[in-house]
Amino acid sequence: MSLTFFLTTALSTTGLQGDVHVHGHGSAMMAAEDNGRVEIILEIPAESLWGFERSPRTDAERQAISDARDVLGGEVFSFSARADCQLLSAEIGDDDGHESDGHHGSGHDDSGHHDVEVHYVFQCSGSAEIDEVSTTLFAHFARLEELESVFVDSSRQIGFELTEERSRYPFPR
Numbered sequence: 001m002s003l004t005f006f007l008t009t010a011l012s013t014t015g016l017q018g019d020v021h022v023h024g025h026g027s028a029m030m031a032a033e034d035n036g037r038v039e040i041i042l043e044i045p046a047e048s049l050w051g052f053e054r055s056p057r058t059d060a061e062r063q064a065i066s067d068a069r070d071v072l073g074g075e076v077f078s079f080s081a082r083a084d085c086q087l088l089s090a091e092i093g094d095d096d097g098h099e100s101d102g103h104h105g106s107g108h109d110d111s112g113h114h115d116v117e118v119h120y121v122f123q124c125s126g127s128a129e130i131d132e133v134s135t136t137l138f139a140h141f142a143r144l145e146e147l148e149s150v151f152v153d154s155s156r157q158i159g160f161e162l163t164e165e166r167s168r169y170p171f172p173r
Contacts, residue, residue, distance in 0.1 A: 023047045024145035028077075028162070032130060032153040038085060038122040040077055046114040048143040053114035071140045072118050080131050085124035093117035127153070134168035 026044030046053045049072075050064040072092055079085045093116065124130065133151065138144055147162040151171065160169045 024143055026144065026147045028135075028147045028149040030077075030133065030149065030151040032124070032127045032151070034127070034154055036124045036127045038079070038124055038127060038130070040118075040120040040122075042072075042118040042120065042147075043115050044141075044144065044147075046116050048145075049116055049141055051143065068116075068141070071137075072116070076137050076140070077120060077122075077133060077135050079122070079124065079133055080129055082129035082131075083124045083126045085122040085127075085130075088121045088123055089119075090121075091119045093119070130171070132168060132170040133162075135162055136167070138162075138164035138167050 023045050026042065026048065028043075029041045030038065032038045049068045050061070052061065056062045056065060069092055073090045075087045130151075130153070133149075135147070137147070145163065149160050149162055149169070151158045151160075156171075158171055162169060
């Protein structure tokens with residue numbers, strides 16, 4: 001089965017699919033295939049990352065976006081050491097706070113809210129050994145309070161919450 005199927009299933013069965021925009025709260029959908037490919041779709045309100053959801057007005061605000069992009073484009077998630085996972089890519093979606101032609105980009109809704117989506121792809125030589133996930137996001141983004149998260153593979157679907165106090169989550173066996 002494809003990762004898209006797993007992520008779509010996780011989104012639809014958990015209710016995490018973009019229905020509510022709450023500052024400080026994001027979501028992370030994680031799916032692992034038997035071939036070792038692991039994908040994460042992270043969605044967080046822009047306010048929780050750089051402090052505003054409108055177009056940047058100052059050099060300092062543009063720098064805040066750039067700094068956040070640098071962090072988000074790196075290894076902010078890790079898995080069990082035995083899984084030996086390497087980050088292959090991190091694609092940041094509509095995240096610059098800009099509007100084009102008076103219309104909001106895909107990360108905006110009609111209320112002016114702006115969510116940032118990042119798609120991570122990992123390759124793990126031992127994906128069956130994934131028994132925990134951790135993140136450094138809370139160390140970088142003080143406004144971020146929690147990530148409602150789901151991990152799905154061919155044998156399990158686990159829902160959990162990551163917070164500053166619990167940025168590492170061991171999966172039950």
